[in-house]
Amino acid sequence: MFFFAENFPGIWTTFNQVFKYSEKEEQKQEAETYMNLAQQHLSHLSNCRGLGEESVSSSLKCSYNTISSPFLRLAPLKLEQLSLDPQIVLYHDVIYKQEIADILRLTKPYFRRALVGSDVARSDVRRGSMRVGLAQNASLSIERLNRRLKDMSGFELSFNKELEVINYGIGGQYYMHYKCRFELNKQAYLENNNRIATVLLYLTDVQLGGFTSFPLLNMGVQPKKGAALMWHNVNNAAESDKRMLHAACPVLQGNRWVAAQWFEMTK
Structure with a gap:
């Protein structure tokens, strides 16, 4: 270091x-x-700064995902493995232009300042962005996109789970954080509906900045329009994985439009 x-x-x-x-x-x-x-x-x-270490391993592969759901045997998705342990993958060309246009059309009038905190939401200098939730049935194309997210992840979505659409303007960022709590009490851990996996959809390219950073892995992922970054927030023992500390790097030029979907652990 x-x-x-x-x-x-x-x-x-x-x-x-x-x-x-x-x-x-x-x-x-x-x-x-x-x-x-x-x-x-x-x-x-x-x-x-784009200086994160790239994983070099003969075990990391690019392939077509045909196994996480039966439907993918007919319409496989392009998958690039970025890390095996912890598991991080990048899906290419999984969001279509019409879906991106629909997401932006349906959400732009309703953006509000993004807050932090699950118990008491509040504004915080660590998170500089605008956000809005988009219902699963907001349009036919959004319904198809959510089915694709379930296919690529192998997880089920809660019936009321919204797609969170986020915009980072110049200087916008979300400093290092976790999407899973660390609870000593197992019952409390389950009751908190911890987010076991994250899918981050890149709706635009970013001219400069805006990487997704994993500090404990020395890994930075550059946004690519139409791609989806997926990682697991828990390990194989269903415990919060401390290695999955992550952040949205500051945008230096352009706009960073993303949509996030989380899959939750339930009792």
């Missing part, structure tokens, strides 16, 4: 101070926490 630091003198100075004080036993835990946060931030900055 230290090759980043030459570009950030203040962070480099802070690193040295943290190491110095971490020699004292009572401050080691606090220093370690701070160091982890600083490392995540530096990795995120690198991803947002």
Whole structure:
């Protein structure tokens, strides 16, 4: 992580101070926490500059998905594996022009400032975007799109689950966050309807910036119109996967239009 630091003198100075004080036993835990946060931030900055590490493995493949639903045997989807553990895939050419036009036509008049927090929603400088929910039956093309999302993910959608449409203008971003809670109590974990998987639909290209960043994986994904990025927020033991910390990088030029669908864990 230290090759980043030459570009950030203040962070480099802070690193040295943290190491110095971490020699004292009572401050080691606090220093370690701070160091982890600083490392995540530096990795995120690198991803947002397009410098994230690309996974190179003979196990990663491009293929046609024909197995996550019976319908895909007739109409397979183009899939690119970005990571196997944790699982992250990019579907290409899965959103059609008419569907994108319908989404924008139906939502543009109703955008509001995006909020954060599940208990008490509030505005926050960490999230600079506009959002609106779109019902599954908003139009015939939206119904077809939602069926395709179920086919590609292999998960069922809740009957009242909306497609969240989000716009990030110049400087718009969503800083590092999780889509799954970390609960010590298993019953509380299930009752929170944790989002076990995310599908992020790219409705436009972005001229500069707007990457999807995974700081703990040193991975940044550039938006591509018509593509869909999918990842699992829980591991194989159905526990929240801490590696899935992610963020929407600031938009430097253009607009970032995306639509997000989440698949929830229920009791």
